[in-house]
Amino acid sequence: MKRGIIHLYKIGILFxxxxxxxxxxxxxxxFYPEAEIHTLYEDEEAEYDLRFRVERDNDSYLIRYERDENKGVISAAVIRDEKIRDSHKLRKENKDSIKYALYQLLVKLTGRTLPWGNLTGIRPAKLAMGMIESGMKNTEAAQEMREKYLVSPQKTALAITIANREREILKDIDYENGYSLYIGIPFCPSICLYCSFSSYPLKVWEKRTDEYVESLCREVRETARMMKGRKLDTIYIGGGTPTTLLPHQIRKLLDTVGESFGYEGLAEFTIEAGRPDSITREKLQAIQEYPVTRISVNPQTMNQETLDIIGRRHTVAQTKEAFYLARELGYDNINMDLIVGLPGEDISMVGRTLEQVRELAPDSMTVHSLAVKRAARLNIFKEKYQEMSFENNQEIMDLTMKTAYEMGMGPYYLYRQKNMKGNFENVGYAKVDKAGIYNILIMEEKQPIIALGAGGSSKLVFDHGNRIERVENVKDVSNYISRIDEMIQRKQTAISTWL
Incomplete structure (x- = not known):
């Protein structure tokens, strides 16, 4: 039986x-996540189910719309406040003005609202923290989020709660002279269906992992010289999957980090052990030889049928074995990452995952809403996967929060990504004193994050947190190895210029 032709809803936006x-x-x-949206810069005769035209006159931004026989226009005032001297602040006020008006129009056209209102490209907890740090009371910050940004009361309360917990956790961190270090290991046992990170299948690359570690250690040593005189607050080794490295490679890397940067005075040292099928007793014992304070064992789901669909290639039993092994060896701060909105998973399946995680009793849990980015195979092979259902809703998010609270965890960090199913969020929950400090620092952009390894993207935060410049490493492993001198020089130039 041939599959019928599916008509994608087409939207044209003429700017x-x-x-x-x-x-x-x-x-x-x-508002239209499944639609095919075309950006236009001159009028054309093509057929669209819905058309927008964005204009501006002296006093107003105008957005006209046309759907079938229905036409209309909304306007937003152009703000010219002479009291606002800062051009960035004035631009932000005008951006807020046009988004407020557009949101009202989209609610009218679709008959629905979004949990995070008109916030796009904005970290909600960072926004809330900025308001509180400016002197607003919690009630005043909450009112502004609801009225100016049209955020739902429930999400407003979540953002304000997290902002306050973040402030408490970060109170002893030196923003001006401190920095954090990210070290990326780009290999994985297999590549998950939804993944868009810089990850490479280990089987293809295992003969070159020694070369990669050698180049990485070189970047570690050189970067330590560049950052001399500054305070290293946190180290985070992520990926990919760091435990794809062999025990001797783990020791070589961690010896080099210790010799170059030193481990004294760290607020946190995380290794994202990650995939259960890469975790062994010997690797966990190697990690234990260093002052690592926190690890992750990441199942994403505890439903075997979903693990098979998404290409995780490990079992639920392996997740439990890896977790219990880490506990047996004395690890007392273990995080688990989960994803809701995975293909085919409804609330009962999410509930099954949460019950099994509850039995394991991790110290923190990060709940991700599935975000399908352009690079993910789930997007590249849309036709193959289009019959799968992707379910995420407020009921599922409420269940994850309820379970976290029952496990003695409270929310401590929050971020959002493009293309999230249901327009929801990622939330980190943790027991008292078990929150991931690096996770907050990378989201709140309070201090420089220096990223090493293939695909590393350093954020140089300066001018009292008002400016951020990025410096990127190439993503391709071969290029990273062959161009390591160039990667080091990029960092040297950026750090000497901006920091």
Whole structure:
């Protein structure tokens, strides 16, 4: 039986004024996540189910729409407040103005609201923290989030709660002179269906992992010289899957980090052990020889049928074995990552995962809403997977929060990504004193994050947190190895210029 032709809802956005093009596009995409959206810069005769035209006159931004026989226009005032001297602040006020008006129009056209209101490309907890740090009371910050950004009361409360916990956790971190270190291991036992990270299958690359570690150690040594005189607060080794490295490679890397940066005075040292099928007693024992304070054992789901679909290639039993092994060896701060919205999973399946995680009793749990990015195979091979259902809703998010609270965990960090199923969020929950400090620092952009390894993206935060510059390493492993001198020089130039 042949599959019928599915008509994708087509939207055209004609930008006669391109001032806030990205923000307009992203907000429309949030309301119509499955639509095919075309960005236009001149009028054309093509057929669209819905058309928008973005214009501006002296006093207003105008957004016209046309759907079938229905036409209309909304306007947003152009703000010219002479009291606002800062051009960035004035731009932000105008962006907020057009997004507020566009959101009201989209609610009218779709008959629904979004849990995070008109916030796109913004970290909600960072926004809430900025308001509180400016002197607002919690009630005042909450009111602004609800009224100016149209965030639901439930999500407003979540953002304010997390912002306050983050402030408490970070109170002893030196933003001005401190920094954090990220070290990336880009190999995985297999590549998950939804993954868009810089990850490479270990079987293809295992003969070159020694070369990679050698190049990485070189970058570690050189970067330590560049950062001399600054305070290293946290180290996070992620990936990929760090435990794809063999025990002797783990020791070589951690010896080099210790010799180059030193481990004294760290607030946190995390290794994302990650995939259960890469975790062995020998690797965990190697890690134990160093002052690592926190690890992750990441199942994503405890439903075997889903693990098979998404290409995890490990079993639920292996997840439990890896977790209990880490506990047996004395690890007392273990995180588990879960994803909701995976193909075919409904609330009962999410509940099954949560019950099994509850039995393991990790110290923290990060709940991710599935975000399908452009690079993921789930997007590349859309036709193959289009018959799968992807379910995420407030009921599922509420269940994850309820379970976390019952496990003695509270929310401590929050971030959102593009293309999230249900327009929800990722939330980290942790027991008292078990929160991941690095996770907060990378999201709140309070201090520089220096990233090493293939695909590493350093954030250089300076000018009292008001400016951020990025410096990127190449993603391809072969290029990283052959161009390691160039990667080091990029860092040297950026750090000497901005820090």
């Amino acid at each position: 006669e004024n391109r001032e806030f093009e990205h923000d307009v596009y992203e907000l429309i995409k949030a």
